Amino acid sequence: MRLRSCRALFTALAVLGIGQGTALRGAGAEAAAWRALPLGAGETIDANWVQIGWGGFVIEDGALRTKPDPRGLGLLVYRRERLGDCQIRVVFKTQEAKSNAGVYVRLTDGVFDQAGRPGAAFDRNAAGKISKPSMEAMKVSAEREEGAWFAVHHGYEVQIMDTGDAWHRTGAIYSLAASTAKPGRTGAWRTMIITLAGERITVELDGEKATDFDPRGPAVPPRKTWTEPKREPARPVRGYLGLQNHDPGDIVWFKEVSVRPLPAAAK
Numbered sequence: 001m002r003l004r005s006c007r008a009l010f011t012a013l014a015v016l017g018i019g020q021g022t023a024l025r026g027a028g029a030e031a032a033a034w035r036a037l038p039l040g041a042g043e044t045i046d047a048n049w050v051q052i053g054w055g056g057f058v059i060e061d062g063a064l065r066t067k068p069d070p071r072g073l074g075l076l077v078y079r080r081e082r083l084g085d086c087q088i089r090v091v092f093k094t095q096e097a098k099s100n101a102g103v104y105v106r107l108t109d110g111v112f113d114q115a116g117r118p119g120a121a122f123d124r125n126a127a128g129k130i131s132k133p134s135m136e137a138m139k140v141s142a143e144r145e146e147g148a149w150f151a152v153h154h155g156y157e158v159q160i161m162d163t164g165d166a167w168h169r170t171g172a173i174y175s176l177a178a179s180t181a182k183p184g185r186t187g188a189w190r191t192m193i194i195t196l197a198g199e200r201i202t203v204e205l206d207g208e209k210a211t212d213f214d215p216r217g218p219a220v221p222p223r224k225t226w227t228e229p230k231r232e233p234a235r236p237v238r239g240y241l242g243l244q245n246h247d248p249g250d251i252v253w254f255k256e257v258s259v260r261p262l263p264a265a266a267k
Contacts, residue, residue, distance in 0.1 A: 018235060026123070034260045036258045037080075039064050040064070043059050052076060052150070053074040053114070053119070054246065065251065066253075069169060069248075070119070071121035072138065072148070074148050074244070074247070077112070077240050078242070082240055083241055083259060087262060088103070088105065088194040089110070089258040091190070091255050092160060093188060094252045097209070100161040101245065102158060102174065103123045103194065104243070105155060106235040106236055107242055108236055108239060109153070109240075111242070114147050118137045118146075119149060120137075121138075128248060151207065151242060152232055155239065156173050156174075156194065160251070162183035162184065170183070173213040174220070174228070177201075177212065177219075179210045179211050183205075192204070192205050235255070
């Protein structure tokens with residue numbers, strides 16, 4: 001082939017994006033495409049999601065929005081598949097910096113036994129203050145792992161709430177691994193990527209690494225209060241995914257939950 005013809009061919013390939021670099025990237029270096037989990041259609045949440053505990057979610061402008069209940073926590077669990085080594089992409093936004101929610105991973109099968117069995121309920125006065133008797137009843141219910149509290153102790157929560165400390169703010173593995181993420185702009189969509197590799201969990205928020213958690217590592221702190229997860233139960237390396245709804249006023253939207261196989265670079 002003459003030199004002029006070669007130049008013309010390479011120019012055409014470059015325009016089409018089929019240069020040598022692209023060919024090399026396509027030979028395994030590119031990560032697999034994201035696969036979106038169905039959230040629902042119209043005003044109906046997809047049937048593969050099951051509500052555990054109090055409250056729930058609604059579809060609003062194509063996104064899942066938390067619908068908190070004053071009686072206590074809730075969790076919407078995707079029952080269609082267990083997730084092993086993979087990456088999970090969650091696109092969310094919060095109504096306020098203090099809006100509280102979470103993404104649960106590595107949930108055990110037993111979470112579905114809690115459907116229709118929400119456990120104890122908070123009793124609140126007109127100002128929203130929780131009565132002491134109902135608070136004590138909730139503590140007992142949580143220790144018994146009833147309702148959504150089962151998920152707290154048999155899964156890991158990737159926290160969403162910008163006003164907590166490093167162990168309880170957005171990007172943290174709640175009370176188990178601290179987050180270095182900075183608060184986002186209230187009302188703006190944010191992207192969280194959760195990487196599950198063996199027992200290890202890493203979290204990236206808006207393109208920046210926020211958390212690296214190894215449950216076998218020496219840095220795992222002891223449990224400090226009843227609202228934190230028990231450390232002892234082993235979480236499965238293949239488990240279910242859930243979205244948490246929290247207290248009244250904690251409004252959070254989830255417009256995308258996608259998964260893809262673990263890229264080679266993350267293994």
